[in-house]
Amino acid sequence: MAASKLISNNVNIFDLDTPALVVDLDIMDANLQRMADYCDEHKLALRPHTKTHKSPVLARKQMELGAMGLTVAKPGEAEVMLQASPQEMLVAFPTIGPAKMARLKEVARRTSLTVALDSLEATEALSAAQVPAKIFVEMDTGLHRVGVKPDELAPLIAAIKKLPHVRYDGISFYPGHIKHIGEEGMGEMTKLNVMLNQTLEALDKAGHTPNVVSGGSTPTMYQSHMIFGMTEMRPGTYIFNDRNTIHGGACLLEDCAATVIATVVSTSVPGQVIIDGGSKTFSSDRLLNDPGVTFGKVLNAEGAVFHKMNEEHGFIDVTQCERKFHVGDKLQILMNHVCVVMNLHEQVHGHRKGEVETTWPVAGRGKLT
Amino acid sequence: MAASKLISNNVNIFDLDTPALVVDLDIMDANLQRMADYCDEHKLALRPHTKTHKSPVLARKQMELGAMGLTVAKPGEAEVMLQASPQEMLVAFPTIGPAKMARLKEVARRTSLTVALDSLEATEALSAAQVPAKIFVEMDTGLHRVGVKPDELAPLIAAIKKLPHVRYDGISFYPGHIKHIGEEGMGEMTKLNVMLNQTLEALDKAGHTPNVVSGGSTPTMYQSHMIFGMTEMRPGTYIFNDRNTIHGGACLLEDCAATVIATVVSTSVPGQVIIDGGSKTFSSDRLLNDPGVTFGKVLNAEGAVFHKMNEEHGFIDVTQCERKFHVGDKLQILMNHVCVVMNLHEQVHGHRKGEVETTWPVAGRGKLT
Numbered sequence: 120m121a122a123s124k125l126i127s128n129n130v131n132i133f134d135l136d137t138p139a140l141v142v143d144l145d146i147m148d149a150n151l152q153r154m155a156d157y158c159d160e161h162k163l164a165l166r167p168h169t170k171t172h173k174s175p176v177l178a179r180k181q182m183e184l185g186a187m188g189l190t191v192a193k194p195g196e197a198e199v200m201l202q203a204s205p206q207e208m209l210v211a212f213p214t215i216g217p218a219k220m221a222r223l224k225e226v227a228r229r230t231s232l233t234v235a236l237d238s239l240e241a242t243e244a245l246s247a248a249q250v251p252a253k254i255f256v257e258m259d260t261g262l263h264r265v266g267v268k269p270d271e272l273a274p275l276i277a278a279i280k281k282l283p284h285v286r287y288d289g290i291s292f293y294p295g296h297i298k299h300i301g302e303e304g305m306g307e308m309t310k311l312n313v314m315l316n317q318t319l320e321a322l323d324k325a326g327h328t329p330n331v332v333s334g335g336s337t338p339t340m341y342q343s344h345m346i347f348g349m350t351e352m353r354p355g356t357y358i359f360n361d362r363n364t365i366h367g368g369a370c371l372l373e374d375c376a377a378t379v380i381a382t383v384v385s386t387s388v389p390g391q392v393i394i395d396g397g398s399k400t401f402s403s404d405r406l407l408n409d410p411g412v413t414f415g416k417v418l419n420a421e422g423a424v425f426h427k428m429n430e431e432h433g434f435i436d437v438t439q440c441e442r443k444f445h446v447g448d449k450l451q452i453l454m455n456h457v458c459v460v461m462n463l464h465e466q467v468h469g470h471r472k473g474e475v476e477t478t479w480p481v482a483g484r485g486k487l488t
Numbered sequence: 489m490a491a492s493k494l495i496s497n498n499v500n501i502f503d504l505d506t507p508a509l510v511v512d513l514d515i516m517d518a519n520l521q522r523m524a525d526y527c528d529e530h531k532l533a534l535r536p537h538t539k540t541h542k543s544p545v546l547a548r549k550q551m552e553l554g555a556m557g558l559t560v561a562k563p564g565e566a567e568v569m570l571q572a573s574p575q576e577m578l579v580a581f582p583t584i585g586p587a588k589m590a591r592l593k594e595v596a597r598r599t600s601l602t603v604a605l606d607s608l609e610a611t612e613a614l615s616a617a618q619v620p621a622k623i624f625v626e627m628d629t630g631l632h633r634v635g636v637k638p639d640e641l642a643p644l645i646a647a648i649k650k651l652p653h654v655r656y657d658g659i660s661f662y663p664g665h666i667k668h669i670g671e672e673g674m675g676e677m678t679k680l681n682v683m684l685n686q687t688l689e690a691l692d693k694a695g696h697t698p699n700v701v702s703g704g705s706t707p708t709m710y711q712s713h714m715i716f717g718m719t720e721m722r723p724g725t726y727i728f729n730d731r732n733t734i735h736g737g738a739c740l741l742e743d744c745a746a747t748v749i750a751t752v753v754s755t756s757v758p759g760q761v762i763i764d765g766g767s768k769t770f771s772s773d774r775l776l777n778d779p780g781v782t783f784g785k786v787l788n789a790e791g792a793v794f795h796k797m798n799e800e801h802g803f804i805d806v807t808q809c810e811r812k813f814h815v816g817d818k819l820q821i822l823m824n825h826v827c828v829v830m831n832l833h834e835q836v837h838g839h840r841k842g843e844v845e846t847t848w849p850v851a852g853r854g855k856l857t
């Protein structure tokens with residue numbers, strides 16, 4: 120790791136001031152290598168979404184392992200990620216408003232910029248502001264979030280091609296409606312492939328053959344080679360993984376690199392301990408597609424249930440635990456959703472086998488615009 | 489406002505880059521004055537919790553209006569709030585671990601420090617580290633979060649009194665189990681008063697008469713004078729209020745000062761618009777005690793329902809709206825829980841009648857330790 124060493128090598132993660140966000144570097148390295156190998160094997164371009172780690176240091180590492188560029192959501196994130204000197208930068212969010220246009224123009228001076236969007240209005244704004252951006256036209260494949268319907272692609276692309284300064288370069292999609300790689304998910308994948316097959320054929324006929332077909336999602340990340348016509352993927356979570364990734368079937372518990380170390384601060388209510396982290400530390404994100412309400416998995420206390428939070432207080436039900444708890448005990452907790460947790464922390468401690476090796480700032484946190 | 493003027497007076501809140509967190513200064517000023525007057529009238533000391541605004545500029549304003557000190561949850565917040573030069577600082581959270589002890593010792597050099605805690609372990613740690621702290625012993629009045637049972641107070645206080653460097657100064661409690669000032673809430677308040685009456689009598693008899701009885705909660709904030717024996721309150725949310733405060737019966741919609749301005753970035757799915765803010769902007773906090781799932785109230789689009797979020801995307805159902813929506817439209821949204829929203833933003837724009845007057849940084853955001 121090239122990050123500055125703020126903490127000596129001798130500190131154990133359980134001796135850090137808490138709550139502390141820690142990353143097992145051995146697991147992270149293996150996750151990065153696995154994705155690099157996968158993309159190599161299947162000749163898929165890799166443009167990782169940096170929203171998960173929010174760190175130019177880790178973005179640099181992804182590119183050293185073969186990523187052709189980076190993905191961000193907002194101009195503020197793009198500005199931070201310029202520190203990693205990417206050759207290509209994709210802003211995978213419709214960028215609206217004069218302030219953002221000016222910032223993107225500046226970003227485009229320093230890297231090859233692509234913007235994914237789904238309206239002529241958004242493209243006209245880029246064109247009018249003379250932002251030299253490549254355009255991905257976003258297609259809705261079933262999530263019903265952003266993106267036009269397949270049959271609306273060709274007319275929108277035709278209109279975009281008439282605009283100066285911007286250049287149509289491909290299509291993008293996010294099949295976030297596929298929640299799990301089970302039988303149902305595979306059925307959804309077949310539907311997606313039929314849709315992509317028809318869409319790409321129609322675009323060919325209309326003279327709008329895309330250079331890039333950019334897609335993929337976390338649950339389907341290692342099935343990406345089975346998605347018809349896709350040339351590149353933009354995974355984010357794979358670097359760390361989290362409970363949602365396990366739940367979606369895309370990783371195992373031992374593939375999860377990021378955890379939070381918290382301290383027991385109160386044991387005064389029988390059957391319960393309070394830790395020094397709540398929604399300000401873990402976010403209020405619930406486990407996806409889970410009817411229960413839990414905010415993390417306590418790794419070092421079998422039977423403990425993290426079921427409730429206030430901003431600074433985490434409520435852990437320990438009625439099913441055999442071990443006893445004391446004020447000052449440290450708990451290691453796997454979060455539901457690592458991206459939003461990263462956004463809440465100022466720094467991350469990288470460790471190997473519990474020994475802190477490096478500490479890096481979350482440089483891209485809180486970049487809302 | 490004493491904050492630096494980063495933006496000229498001529499900018500309207502709807503012209504800000506979005507998502508933008510804005511505060512109506514007229515409403516905020518009225519909220520601050522109302523609480524100051526209330527505490528004056530009822531001879532209650534006011535020690536506002538700064539977790540809501542996280543700004544030393546606003547903390548200063550609270551003290552100018554008569555607050556006798558400030559409340560924080562973590563040493564990191566205390567460090568930031570020293571910028572406001574408070575005479576008294578209460579850390580209302582059990583503070584555990586050597587790093588925090590060292591930091592609190594430093595804080596205690598610059599202000600009169602009090603720590604609220606509920607265990608002998610936590611007090612012994614302060615004493616051993618020679619932190620000259622006053623101690624509030626936390627009592628559980630029904631929330632079952634932190635705090636000892638009433639009959640455990642006297643023995644704990646007796647043990648604390650034997651420790652050097654620290655000094656027993658009072659008791660504290662947070663009746664967060666009272667969710668609404670309705671009939672049920674008033675019934676809970678009666679139970680609370682019986683408990684406090686008995687507890688204070690027992691403490692008197694045991695020779696542990698508290699100098700301070702610190703309590704209160706947001707739903708009950710303007711009923712605080714009816715809480716038996718309470719000498720001070722520590723409200724936070726009152727400066728801005730939010731949907732939860734309305735829901736708890738403690739304010740009206742027109743008393744809510746803080747809102748988020750967001751931009752419509754996609755209208756491609758019929759009956760829906762997507763805005764440029766999701767859980768990274770609003771947090772995933774749901775409306776308290778509400779079976780529905782909404783993440784804010786859209787103030788300038790009657791019938792719009794903000795029902796779903798991803799990190800950067802807010803999903804607004806507009807099927808019940810009469811008006812039409814276009815990419816670039818600005819929506820003004822009242823959040824469920826203002827404290828956690830403040831923690832997600834780097835800056836806040838203060839406005840009067842929509843014209844931005846001042847912009848201040850959220851200096852205390854992200855202070856987890």
